[in-house]
């Protein structure tokens with residue numbers, strides 16, 4: 001029998017490091033959490049990185065090559081500069097012989113290291129790159145609105161832009177195949193919706209913007225998840241291919257390989273290619289909302305055998321950034337978003353809200369993911 005831990009009772013999984021900071025987590029009689037059970041029962045048995053996975057994916061790779069043989073590029077790959085997207089570009093080109101057009105969406109928050117890593121991959125693999133720059137005034141306005149709304153997932157505007165820009169580009173330019181760096185290896189523990197609500201629920205985004213935004217969003221890339229799952233999938237015929245689940249993808253080895261071949265430099269933490277995300281994950285959410293997204297990242301790595309539970313406990317016991325850096329970043333982000341430090345501090349101290357406080361399409365989206373789960377298209381837990 002599993003039970004939902006009460007709000008006052010602290011519990012941490014005995015197998016990974018997910019804990020009751022996720023309000024809906026449940027534990028079995030051995031103290032193992034439902035993310036772990038889900039991984040062992042549903043994800044792991046269907047995950048074949050290596051020969052079986054490669055054999056399974058070859059028919060689609062051959063189809064991509066065949067259909068694209070007279071075109072300049074046969075597929076589209078989004079690159080953020082992070083490890084997943086950099087490594088998938090390398091695998092697509094060097095292991096599978098694909099000829100991708102690379103796509104980058106610049107939301108105004110690229111770290112210097114992120115920019116340099118993108119360049120290294122593009123030049124090292126001799127690829128073509130298209131960059132879409134999001135209108136900064138609109139980006140800023142939507143980010144300000146999210147901060148004022150007091151929901152925890154203030155990275156939604158950035159996430160939505162990255163997602164929408166590439167699929168809108170694919171639809172407009174008739175790309176049928178989008179290769180993504182999404183993977184089980186580092187992302188099998190999908191954070192609770194209380195931590196990160198669907199950034200592609202545009203009903204939700206628009207409601208928050210209507211209540212707290214000041215400017216009209218004229219060019220902001222916006223692709224709703226329901227449009228993506230229906231029109232883009234079935235009318236435009238866009239297919240998303242997750243190559244990294246078919247090959248061995250061990251984070252430490254991938255970093256070494258990219259470094260040796262292209263001089264690609266490691267980040268101290270996942271998602272640190274964006275200065276905003278670094279601030280958001282290492283300061284805003286742990287300090288204001290009392291959850292640490294590293295729990296999900298490290299737990300994924302524990303489950304996929306890349307980190308021991310003790311290492312994870314050691315890492316999570318210390319913040320990723322020191323106090324002085326965090327303070328500097330607080331002021332940097334406030335200034336960049338046109339908040340005074342006082343205004344930003346007030347928001348930080350303000351009452352926290354959740355996605356349920358604003359209009360949303362939760363019902364339809366979760367219905368969609370439940371159907372995907374029944375059909376075996378999605379094995380991660382959504383709740």
Ligand SMILES: [Zn+2]
Pocket residue numbers: 013014015016017018032033034035036037
């Ligand atoms: Zn667990």
